[in-house]
Amino acid sequence: MPWRPWRLSAGSAWKSAICEEYTHVFKEGIGRGGRLTICENEMLDTDNPILTITYYTKGTFLLQDNEASLNSFEEIFPLLKAKVEKERDETHVNCTDSEEEGPVNPTPSPSEHQLRDSLALLELDFTEFREHTQAKLPDAHNTNIYIQELKDELQQLKKNTSSSITELTRTIRDLQEENRTLRLQLCRLEEDTEKKGENFSRQLQEINDQLQKNTKDITLHYNTAPTTDKPNATNTECEPTTNLQQHRPHLPDLNLIQMFSSSWTLMENSWIPRNSSHTKESLQSDVAQQAMPTRSSENSQDTPHVLSL
Incomplete structure (x- = not known):
C-alpha cells in the first residue's frame, strides 16, 4: 500500500480540519500520536477504509492508501491548509498580548530543523516497523502451528x-x-x-x-x-x-x-x-x-x- 509522509505544524489544527472535511472518521490513539481512519459510511469499516492518516506529536503525518485516495487528498489539501492557517491566525491574534509579556523564544537554527525532521522520520520508521510486526503476528502463529x-x-x-x-x-x-x-x-x-x-x-x-x-x-x-561209449548200430x-x-x-x-x-x-x-x-x-x-x-x-x-x- 503506498504512503506519503507530510511534515506539518499545528497538528491539532490539521486533525480538526480533516475531521470537518470527512464525515465518517474513526479515531484511535497510538503511542506519541493517533490515527484517523476515513471510512465510506457510518458503519466505520476499518478493514476497507478510504484513507488512513497517522499523525505524531512532533507534527509528522503519514497517509496510507491507494494512489486514487492519495491524489484526492492532495486535491483538497489547499483547502485544508487554508482552514488551518485561518484558525492559526485567529489563535495568534488572541495570544499576542500574552506572548509579548512573556520571554522571547530564540529562533530555531537550521540544524535544529534538520534534527527535528530526522527524529520525525525515525519515529515514522519505528511506527511502521511496529505495525508491520503486529500484522505478522498471526502469520507467525500459523507458522508455529x-x-x-x-x-x-x-x-x-x-x-x-x-x-x-x-x-x-x-x-x-x-x-x-x-x-x-x-x-x-x-x-x-x-x-x-x-x-x-x-x-x-x-x-x-x-x-x-x-x-x-x-x-x-x-x-x-x-x-x-x-x-559214454559208442552205441550199437541199431540204437544209433x-x-x-x-x-x-x-x-x-x-x-x-x-x-x-x-x-x-x-x-x-x-x-x-x-x-x-x-x-x-x-x-x-x-x-x-x-x-x-x-x-x-x-x-x-x-x-x-x-x-x-x-x-x-
Missing part, C-alpha cells in the same frame, strides 16, 4: 519406520532359522541316500560274485563230465539224444538274466548316487560278462552232441 504439525508427522514417521525395521529383522531371523533347518534335513537326506547306495552296491557285488561262481561251476562241471539214432538229455546240466535262463539286468538298471537310476563307483556302464559290462559264459556253455553243450554223433 504448521511447524508443530510437521514435527508430529516426522515423529510418527520415525515410529512407523522403527516398527517396520523391527518386523523385517524378525522375519529375516525366522527365515535364517528355517534355512538352517532345511540344510540340516538336506544333509541327513544325502547321508541316508549315500548309505542306501552303498548298501545296494554291496548287494549287487555279492549277486555278481555269486553269478560268476555259479557260471564257473556249471562250465567246469560240463567240461569234466564223462563221455535214439541213444545219443537220450544220453545228452540225461547228462546235460540245468543252465540259467538267459531271459532271467536280462530281466535281472533291467531291474537292476531301474534300481540303479533311482537309488545309487552319482559318486558311486558302480556306474551304468560298469553294470552293463558285468551283465554282458555274465551272459557270455552262458552262451559259451550252450555252445559247449552243442559240441558234445555233435561229437557223440
Whole structure:
C-alpha cells in the first residue's frame, strides 16, 4: 500500500480540519500520536477504509492508501491548509498580548530543523516497523502451528519406520532359522541316500560274485563230465539224444538274466548316487560278462552232441 509522509505544524489544527472535511472518521490513539481512519459510511469499516492518516506529536503525518485516495487528498489539501492557517491566525491574534509579556523564544537554527525532521522520520520508521510486526503476528502463529504439525508427522514417521525395521529383522531371523533347518534335513537326506547306495552296491557285488561262481561251476562241471561209449548200430539214432538229455546240466535262463539286468538298471537310476563307483556302464559290462559264459556253455553243450554223433 503506498504512503506519503507530510511534515506539518499545528497538528491539532490539521486533525480538526480533516475531521470537518470527512464525515465518517474513526479515531484511535497510538503511542506519541493517533490515527484517523476515513471510512465510506457510518458503519466505520476499518478493514476497507478510504484513507488512513497517522499523525505524531512532533507534527509528522503519514497517509496510507491507494494512489486514487492519495491524489484526492492532495486535491483538497489547499483547502485544508487554508482552514488551518485561518484558525492559526485567529489563535495568534488572541495570544499576542500574552506572548509579548512573556520571554522571547530564540529562533530555531537550521540544524535544529534538520534534527527535528530526522527524529520525525525515525519515529515514522519505528511506527511502521511496529505495525508491520503486529500484522505478522498471526502469520507467525500459523507458522508455529504448521511447524508443530510437521514435527508430529516426522515423529510418527520415525515410529512407523522403527516398527517396520523391527518386523523385517524378525522375519529375516525366522527365515535364517528355517534355512538352517532345511540344510540340516538336506544333509541327513544325502547321508541316508549315500548309505542306501552303498548298501545296494554291496548287494549287487555279492549277486555278481555269486553269478560268476555259479557260471564257473556249471562250465567246469560240463567240461569234466564223462563221455559214454559208442552205441550199437541199431540204437544209433535214439541213444545219443537220450544220453545228452540225461547228462546235460540245468543252465540259467538267459531271459532271467536280462530281466535281472533291467531291474537292476531301474534300481540303479533311482537309488545309487552319482559318486558311486558302480556306474551304468560298469553294470552293463558285468551283465554282458555274465551272459557270455552262458552262451559259451550252450555252445559247449552243442559240441558234445555233435561229437557223440
